[in-house]
Amino acid sequence: MDRTAVVGARYMSSWWRSVQPAPKDPILGVTEAFLADQSPDKVNVGVGAYRDDNGKPVVLECVREAERRIAGNLNMEYLPMGGSVKMVEETLKLAYGENSELIKEKRIAAVQALSGTGACRLFADFQKRFCPDSQIYIPVPTWANHHNIWRDAQVPQKTYHYYHPESKGLHFAAMIDDIKNAPNGSFFLLHACAHNPTGVDPSEEQWREISHHIKAKGHFAFFDMAYQGFASGDPEKDAKAIRIFLEDGHHIGIAQSYAKNMGLYGQRVGCLSVLCEDEKQAVAVKSQLQQLARPMYSNPPVHGALIVSTILSDPDLKKQWLKEVKVMADRIIGMRTALRGNLEKLGSPLSWQHITNQIGMFCYSGLTPEQVDRLTNEFHIYMTRNGRISMAGVTTGNVEYLANAIHEVTK
């Protein structure tokens, strides 16, 4: 090998020395630790992926059927930059309403996105490009990746009060104050239902007030809806907050995900929509969203989108999906009742009503990091250190064990 090549190669050895090892992802690190644990009693209530009552992951029957229909029949050509038109159409109906006038009037700019993450990121990039002086208000707490997304999009972020630790509920007055005190025209990130990680949702009446104050300040409401159908078991009910905002005339944005409610986690299927003044604006906005998608991944993956459109455009498959979503939601609601019941039966001095007041996949238990560590070290129970319990990991087989352990570390 000639000398100049060696010199050049050696010269380059310093380029990556300064790269620091990145910290492990806090949520995914929990599952890694769980997998490494040999104890037969171990319980994983860390990651937010649904489990059946045997603690097993689930592939929905409607999804299996859709995959059977898809395989061998179609080609794998590129989707348009905006993704599957059919999938997007059906997805908008879920969020905006089956017979939404807004859809008929073509006022919604919408593109297929890489699940909820991708939808939020596309919107954040779009916000940065077209409202470069704006900032995003993010609830405390929220899914940790929200902060990463808007940071990488270079949108300055602020927080607003949301969770009230003392009541393990909504810090409503403080939230309204923050909305009122934010500069006019700020962007607000709202969890449409089943707030992650707290499970604390505003009531319908509170949503109306939130809508009123956001409107009064000319803020932009961006909804992250990752659990439609998964929260109450009824997709229409879970979209209530969005429908209130639409009634009130907001021009909202929505990130929708099929990761949980269709169990399509790894397929990365979602949708970003932005409600515009009119069709012309919607066309313009959609074209600009595509301009952001093209240098990121060119066009979105086809397989998951096909599964979704196959299911939602077939009345029987859609009915089956709705049934299966209700089963998942009901099981979780049942586990909430069981966990709370067990804790009360054990004579815990604390109040556990928040377990059944909260909704969706997660329960913000109120456990301290030290108590969580004890649960892990003494009882082989794995959860994130903020005390978030993934109810999907709770089964009739482990709920008593879990309740006992929680009681032990909190009595």
Next chain:
Amino acid sequence: MHPDFTSPSSSSSSSADRRLNALVRHLATASMVSQTAVAFSPTSGFHGDSVFSHVVRAPEDPILGVTVAYNKDPSPVKLNLGVGAYRTEEGKPLVLNVVRKAEQMLLNDKSRVKEYLPIVGIAEFNKLSAKLIFGADSPAIRENRVTTVQCLSGTGSLRVGAEFLARHYHQKTIYIPQPTWGNHPKVFTLAGLSVKTYRYYDPTTRGMNFQGLLEDLGSAPSGSIVLLHACAHNPTGVDPTLQQWEQIRQLIRSKALLPFFDSAYQGFASGNLDEDAQSIRMFVADGGECFVAQSYAKNMGLYGERVGALSVVCRAADVASKVESQLKLVIRPMFSNPPIHGASIVATILKDSNMFNEWTIELKAMAGRIISMRKQLFDALRARGTPGDWSHIIKQIGMFTFTGLNSKQVEFMTREYHIYMTSDGRISMAGLSSKTVPHLADAIHAAVTRMS
């Protein structure tokens, strides 16, 4: 307990007032509401203004826009030579047999669960992809100096790599060949790099401007990033010879430039996987570092499944591990983890020696058909006595031919002959068949003789 927070859903001690106000607001008409204490800002949605009113419609993507225009054309003789997607002799898209097989295997495996992949994707897929591009015996792999992460096809791999460089590399400029794939500059710019060009294509010879390339890379600041098409340059089809690659390598290493390879056509160019990876392997063999974006869109026909991989070859194993951890921080806020379906198909095929062999045969057939189309077009132009030297059609390699036609001639061909292609004169040979070659030859002949 604080009176305000007796239950999670109650508000303040004036909750009765709040409820009453809420009711009033919703019963009141718009004008009544505006007379209450609440002030509406001028930008409020209530007045019907969107904060995105100023957004103008973006121009059509020049490449994908060609297919849009083609679809609108009712002519029975229309030809789509725009997008680089392979077509059979019958003009149909092709799903490889081995891909169908792999899909069925995955479908029949009831134990398969489609949960979230790790941030870096399927481990097996990553390992096999690295082996495929670097060679099973690559010292870089043996020494654990390579980190490979699953990404969304070539585009996604380029973007993730570029974002990493923009954050962690001391030089923020990337040199791209003139011309290059239209999406390259956008990918790098949005990632935070600044883009410069180096001479590459010589329109007079329709071959390489090698002197220009050496000069431009030679005068690039030390450490600059250099984008290299591993094989089958898009859009020109003009590749360096092995000797020229060696010279490029020496120049790059002597100036400590950082090579970033875009490998979108491995196996598709010559028909041979190892041959098409030679340029990359040459660089890895000298012990230096590089980035490689790999795509399975064309060579496995997995276009819409968005399957690809980004590999970073480092000088040391611990460095590769640190780099991987930082790549994860780029990926997580972009899409969290990559799509499972396409990569599962690739892993299924690559790890089974029979399926791998089947794949190489189907790949050779695709590459062979394209080489045959080149020959047929060249012969057809010669037969018509079309003025000019058309030998570049058979000298260039890969999916595309840079015809040398100018935008006026292209416009003419679209208007009069319903030929759809990009205005830079690039045609996708994959879109041709024995049946349609004569029509294209007629169109080129007419364009060259009637328009200049």
